[in-house]
Amino acid sequence: MGMVSASTLRKIQYLLGIVLVVVLGIHLAFRWPSYEESITYTAAISHIQAWDFLYAAVLYILLYAALTHGLIGFRTLLLELWHWRYARVTVDVVLIIIGVAVAIVGTIALTGTILALIH
């Protein structure tokens, strides 16, 4: 029994992989031209303060797409290694809890920062 068939999950996984190559590429391009300069407080908030839509959109897409892609992949890996009776339900429940928790923390931090900086 499963809510999503394995082939659908695989299609989602491949589609998110292609999306991530583009979005992660843009996210890493924001480190240009110097990594050390790009991670200062001023540089980190300047894009959001300037209401750079691409920067914020990339962060949201990256958060949800990377978490989904990563956790589907991790699930596949764990189920290839674990074959005991309740492996599937255990892995699914644990990974969904981790994924939702991290997504909530990331969304609160990102949305709060955007709202705090654009006002």
Next chain:
Amino acid sequence: MAKQEVKRVPPKWSLWFKGLDEWLLIFQKVSGAILVLYLIGHTLVISAALNLGHPTPLTWNTIIGMVEGPVVYGHVHVGTIIEYLIALLAAVHGANGIRLILTQYFGIALPRPERHTFPRAVPSVKKAGQSWLKYIAVIVVLIFLILATLVAFVW
């Protein structure tokens, strides 16, 4: 009627440890596991550095300073090297992943199926036809390596 016991047979892992294609698939799984653990840590650290939506320079500098660690040389910290290696791992994972999608899902670069005629054995899949995709992935990773090295260590 007695309940039938289904005995699960563990997979023969030794079958996997042979050619380049198999090793690249193993690499994809292992690198993916490392990257997902990094992603969870990265999201939580940056969320904490942003003070969960109430950003201040003090919180940002304290937490980013903590994860950056001590200076190795010039402006390069321990964190810079770790981020550089993770970015490189993500680039190889991405390039190899796109290659796997093109090969496994779209069947690009796979040879045309041939007619099997007795008494010929089933023709084996020619690996040479698939190698150009691997060369493109290597070139993409090399370009990324040069740019990432400049951004992390030179500029």
